[in-house]
Amino acid sequence: MVKGHKQIIFTILLAFVATASQAQENNYTIKGTVDNPDVTVVYLEQQVKGYETLDSAIVTNGEFTMKGKVDKPVPAVIINKYRNVLYMFILEPGDITLKYPFSAVGGTLNDSLTYLATEYPRSIDSTLDDEARSKRFEQYAEAMYLRHKDDALGLRILDMCFASPTDKLRLYNMGGLMIKEYPSFVSSKETWAKYEATSEGKKMLDIQSAFDGKRLSDYVGKGKYVLADFWASWCPPCREELPNIVAAHEKYKERGLQVLGLIVNDDKEDADKAIEQMGIPYPQIFGITFEQIASYGINGIPHIILFSPDGTILKRGLRGDDIERALAKIFGE
Secondary structure, X not given: XXXXXXXXXXXXXXXXXXXXXXXXXXXXXXXXXXXXXXXXXXXXXXXXXXXXXXXXXXXXXXXXXXXXXXXXXEEEEEEOOOOOEEEEEEEOOEEEEEOOOOOEEOOHXXXXXXXXXXXXXXXXXXXXXXXHHHHHHHHHHHHHHHHOOOOHHHHHHHHHOOOOHHHHHHHHHHOOHHHHOOHHHHXXXXXXXXXXXXXXXXXXXXXXXXXXXXXXXXXXXXXXXXXXXXXXXXXXXXXXXXXXXXXXXXXXXXXXXXXXXXXXXXXXXXXXXXXXXXXXXXXXXXXXXXXXXXXXXXXXXXXXXXXXXXXXXXEEOOOOHHHHHHHHHHHOO
8 A cells, every 4th residue: 555655656756847847848038139229128929820928028238038938939029119020030948049130049940040041041052143042042941841831930931031922822821720820921811812813924914093094904915025113202112213114114115115104002293293303204004002003912112013015924023133134034135
């Protein structure tokens, strides 16, 4: 009888030690730095099915510390009182060090994410052009994502490493429950689907101006290549891009290129003034709405699309030097 009692007590002690050990293993400590002296308090927020504030800390001499427990790794952010994101990382057991502008060291998943974001790009063959280097990076990121498509690392990779909404939708559909329920992805998947429906190789989707009835199809699909720029006078990045588009017009207008502006959510008087100031010589369609460009999966401007003579989308999301590269492949230097 005594022996039986001892066995029970020993079993209970083992269970207690195991529980205590597991609790210890679930502990985390976050140490971070903030370079903005106006930020005096920071907040830790987890992002799974919804957003939940887990902790806060006073910033002292540009540093803060948080401690707690987490059952399993989850996507998390450090934010200020205005909800500006200071750090995006994975909350997991262990010691995590956050350093500006982006570094999350500590824990298997954070170390893997930091390697992918900072170290791996430096290891890619520097003799490759930008397009080839970008492709190599996305291939590596996709392989890592597929190994972690059911956890917080996979979620962060999908969130941070793929620019194409078509790729995001494809990989999202392969993801596990955490990824499927992530709030940002849930709200974005409809936009990704619209982008996919109007991706490269797909036919033009027509848009009509509420201002004067002009249509995109008045120009696209009429036998010329069309470079269409969705822009607005109030948009600084749009204005920065305009010299590249005007230059493309001047260089290729005699070789079969039609350049077209589609002015989004703008006052006509303001748009006319910008057209005059920027010396824009090609036609414009006024009165385009955000709802209309959303049909292309566009959620920000400028957005530049190159159409083939039959109205097929050849390239989209062109910016800067990519405009000239795309046109040079068609028309030559």
